[in-house]
Amino acid sequence: MGSASPGLSDVSPGCLLLPPDVALRTGVEKTAAGVVGPEKREWSPSPPATPEQGLSAFYLSYFNMLYPEDGNWGAKVPVASVREEPPEEPEQCPVIDSQAPGSSLDEHSLEQVQSMVVGEVLKDIETACKLLNITADPGDWSPSNVQKWLLWTEHQYRLPPAGKAFQELGGKELCAMSEEQFRQRSPLGGDVLHAHLDIWKSAAWMKERTSPGAIHYCASSSEEGWTDSEVDSSCSGQPIHLWQFLKELLLKPHSYGRFIRWLNKEKGIFKIEDSAQVARLWGVRKNRPAMNYDKLSRSIRQYYKKGIIRKPDISQRLVYQFVHPV
DNA sequence: GAGAAGGAGAACA
DNA sequence: TGTTCTCCTTCTC
Numbered sequence: 179m180g181s182a183s184p185g186l187s188d189v190s191p192g193c194l195l196l197p198p199d200v201a202l203r204t205g206v207e208k209t210a211a212g213v214v215g216p217e218k219r220e221w222s223p224s225p226p227a228t229p230e231q232g233l234s235a236f237y238l239s240y241f242n243m244l245y246p247e248d249g250n251w252g253a254k255v256p257v258a259s260v261r262e263e264p265p266e267e268p269e270q271c272p273v274i275d276s277q278a279p280g281s282s283l284d285e286h287s288l289e290q291v292q293s294m295v296v297g298e299v300l301k302d303i304e305t306a307c308k309l310l311n312i313t314a315d316p317g318d319w320s321p322s323n324v325q326k327w328l329l330w331t332e333h334q335y336r337l338p339p340a341g342k343a344f345q346e347l348g349g350k351e352l353c354a355m356s357e358e359q360f361r362q363r364s365p366l367g368g369d370v371l372h373a374h375l376d377i378w379k380s381a382a383w384m385k386e387r388t389s390p391g392a393i394h395y396c397a398s399s400s401e402e403g404w405t406d407s408e409v410d411s412s413c414s415g416q417p418i419h420l421w422q423f424l425k426e427l428l429l430k431p432h433s434y435g436r437f438i439r440w441l442n443k444e445k446g447i448f449k450i451e452d453s454a455q456v457a458r459l460w461g462v463r464k465n466r467p468a469m470n471y472d473k474l475s476r477s478i479r480q481y482y483k484k485g486i487i488r489k490p491d492i493s494q495r496l497v498y499q500f501v502h503p504v
Numbered sequence: 505g506a507g508a509a510g511g512a513g514a515a516c517a
Numbered sequence: 518t519g520t521t522c523t524c525c526t527t528c529t530c
Contacts, residue, residue, distance in 0.1 A: 466522075477521060479509065495507055
């Protein structure tokens with residue numbers, strides 16, 4: 179446990195997860211593969227039909243739409259960023275043309291970009307898997323997993339609730355549905371849900387291709403001071419504890435730093451910046467839609483007696499401390 | 505008013 | 518049985 183999934187090892191560990199804040203900031207128009215919004219595009223991700231059809235290009239196009247104006251991206255990749263998409267050609271999956279006149283992408287840097295993009299998409303899904311405690315392959319989902327994924331995706335992209343429309347559907351049934359069927363069940367967000375499911379299916383497909391065997395995400399997200407073995411519960415089959423969940427969020431500052439962050443990592447002191455969001459995430463994780471911070475904090479306080487969490491010496495609101503930080 | 509603290513009982517694996 | 522959820526009251530900031 180705690181090792182990076184095969185096929186991801188060549189990916190830069192730099193965290194550029196699909197952060198909820200990005201999703202929330204940009205809305206669905208940036209995500210869902212551009213299938214919604216005023217500039218609706220008809221691009222719907224599907225796994226490459228042939229090995230020659232590069233997966234990297236597939237994910238790169240996904241990334242293009244995910245972060246079309248992410249200024250930091252250019253700084254992270256020391257090469258020319260992904261080619262600007264022309265306003266037209268909505269039917270085509272954009273392909274990077276490293277030979278294009280004026281392009282400063284050489285083959286090496288292109289590979290760097292491609293591998294990073296693929297890695298980030300997979301890490302993104304991996305994060306959701308861990309938080310929701312579901313497998314990466316939608317085909318394996320139970321109806322309850324499907325509901326979790328729906329709840330998650332709806333929140334991420336501010337879609338209208340569609341859980342009831344997909345009730346009793348397992349992953350296999352879900353995967354077999356066309357975009358039109360998604361739209362019929364959820365007229366307002368069905369296309370987005372379908373696009374996202376497509377991305378998950380593609381990722382699972384690729385994962386299977388690159389690493390024969392079971393798909394399981396037990397990725398390393400280790401940052402000094404905390405070890406995955408004590409935090410990553412999602413692969414153990416054991417129900418996750420709240421304190422583990424909090425550590426998981428703390429380990430993903432790029433994704434959840436707006437909600438919860440370290441004040442003093444060495445001492446294990448952290449602050450819940452957005453109590454409602456943390457409670458909501460916990461509720462999604464535990465399938466408790468009625469979860470709120472009042473209840474979550476009560477659970478945290480139960481840890482006082484157990485010596486897992488305590489209030490710091492200088493007590494502050496929304497600030498807690500892990501008794502054994504390492 | 506929001507958060508903290510803690511009692512008490514229920515639910516669940 | 519242990520853990521977490523839920524509801525509640527009281528107190529503090």
